[in-house]
Amino acid sequence: MNKFLEQIRLDDLPNVAQQIIEFADEVNVWLFEGNLGAGKTTLIKELCSQLGFKEAVQSPTFSIVNAYPLDNGSDLYHFDCYRLNNQEEAFDFGIEEYLYSGNKCLIEWPEIIADLLPVPHLLISLEIQEDQSRTIGLEIIKE
Template sequence: MNLKADSLSDLSEVANALIDFAEEEKIWVLEGQMGAGKTTLSKAIGRALGVQDTVNSPTFSIVNEYLTASGETIYHFDFYRLETPEEALAIGIEEYFYSGNICLIEWAEKIGEYLPERFVKIVIEDLGGEKRNYKLSKHD
């Protein structure tokens, strides 16, 4: 599935379409070059899911936890700073990934084989300015 956004104001529509597309899948991998808008999309997803807190990049903390108005927990990972995949094990990623909660993952390629087999992949293509293309697919 492909989605397009011509501006940031289109992101709520993209986020809602992504939520519908994901159905019951809880692991969401966001791919794209540095500055493509992975965290910006994560913020829109958080708003669409009713996150009460401000969604920020977990670049330095590696994982942020958000609570929705309905009491659900969402985990947001940024593995950019990891040197080895084993560092992800040290923070307990398996507990997060198999918690039954939505996990938004940036830079998943850094954790290699530790990524669960089933996930939704969102590839973000920067088309210049605020324009983006989002390619959604399911993997299992």
């Protein structure tokens, strides 16, 4: 199942986040791919807000993972795998426990852990257009 959202601007983020949640709410692992500056963290901040985390969201670049308690009592996990050198480092901090916890996991720079991901998972691809708008592709990976 695929979906594309085109010409997204910053003031469209609440609507875009709602569309993503509706598209893939039953999927717990969401991957974010895009070049530096594509808006991965900005989109994640809006998604976290709409999923029930009302505090400031910070990129976990140095901590690798941040846990955000949600209004419904569950946790949402935000990963930034950019600094990981290999999958062994992911195992060292217990990534499998997060991925299979049943909680939402939002993962920036997921390429290094691709072999560890459960299915289904959602791939969110962000691409900057010439006019600085974004195109967002959504694909639920089932195998």
